[in-house]
Amino acid sequence: xxxxxxxxxxxxxxxxxxxxxxxxxxxxxxxxxxxxxxxxxxxxxxxxxxxxxxxxxxxxxxxxxxxxxxxxxxxxxxxxxxxxxxxxxxxxxxxxxxxxxxxxxxxxxxxxxxxxxxxxxxxxxxxxxxxxxxxxxxxxxxxxxxxxxxxxxxxxxxxxxxxxxxxxxxxxxxxxxxxxxxxxxxxxxxxxxxxxxxxxxxxxxxxxxxxxxx
Numbered sequence: 001x002x003x004x005x006x007x008x009x010x011x012x013x014x015x016x017x018x019x020x021x022x023x024x025x026x027x028x029x030x031x032x033x034x035x036x037x038x039x040x041x042x043x044x045x046x047x048x049x050x051x052x053x054x055x056x057x058x059x060x061x062x063x064x065x066x067x068x069x070x071x072x073x074x075x076x077x078x079x080x081x082x083x084x085x086x087x088x089x090x091x092x093x094x095x096x097x098x099x100x101x102x103x104x105x106x107x108x109x110x111x112x113x114x115x116x117x118x119x120x121x122x123x124x125x126x127x128x129x130x131x132x133x134x135x136x137x138x139x140x141x142x143x144x145x146x147x148x149x150x151x152x153x154x155x156x157x158x159x160x161x162x163x164x165x166x167x168x169x170x171x172x173x174x175x176x177x178x179x180x181x182x183x184x185x186x187x188x189x190x191x192x193x194x195x196x197x198x199x200x201x202x203x204x205x206x207x208x209x210x211x212x213x214x
Contacts, residue, residue, distance in 0.1 A: 001148075003152065004148045004151060004155070006152065007148075007149045007151075007152025007155075007156065008152040008156040011059075011152075011153050011156025011157060011160075012156040012160060015055065015126065015130065015133070015156070016163065018126050018129050019051075019121065019163075021121070021163050021164040021166075021168065022167050022174070023193070024120060024121055024167070024168070024190075025170075025175065026174075026175050026186045026187045026190050027187060027190050027194070028040075028043075028044075028047075028116070028120065028168045029171050029172060029175060029187070030094070030187045030191075031115070031120070033105075034103050034105065035104045039104070040169070040171070041169050043116065043168070044165050044168035045165060045169075046109070046116075047112060047116050047117050047121055047164060047168060048162070050112065050113050050118075050122075051117055052158060052160070054117065054127070055126065055127075055130045055160065056157055058130035059130045059131070059133060059134040059157065062127065062134060063131055063134060063135050066131070072208075072209075073128055073132075074204070074205040074208035075209070076127070076128060077128060077201045077202070077204050077205030077208075078201075078202050078205035078206060079124070080124020080125070080127070080128075080201060081124060081198045081199065081200070081201030081203075081205060082202060083124070083198070084119045084123045084124060084125075084194060084198030084201060085195055085198025085199050087115060087194065088193075088194030088195030088197070088198055089191075089195055091187070091190075091191035092191040121164060123197075123201075125201055
């Protein structure tokens, strides 16, 4: 039981600050203006499900996928960082629109995956962290029961998905006390931070590749 809890907290603590569903909540509201609360709950469930599957695949198979295509984490960071920076820039430049006068928008399953799940919720930074955490699997042989450790890791990923659902499901309540002006300001700040994160991810990837190119 102790090994299960250790694995759960190891995965959750490693991913939660990077995923940061609390910071993503106002951006989720910005992308879903005019939609009803039940529909946002449905979207939140879909995003949480896609996020779990994406993180699960990255955790257990990400390193093998990169090896198969001859890619490295720095290359993934540069490509993914460009996507995040572009997405953040678009949000930063989008006009403010009162939600009361905005028509509800229906999102297709593809749109729930992109852009609501990736890169808004799980981007290259989160995927890189998941792959890095999963790469510790060779050390798992030190545990007495490998199945328990794997179960704890999956439970940690589920806990991340649940936190995403809760924060997005109640995003309007989380930002409601700020008022419309405060929410728009928070959205712009979050978009700027996302732009900076994208540039930072690009720089990290370049810094790792540049010595190899000499």
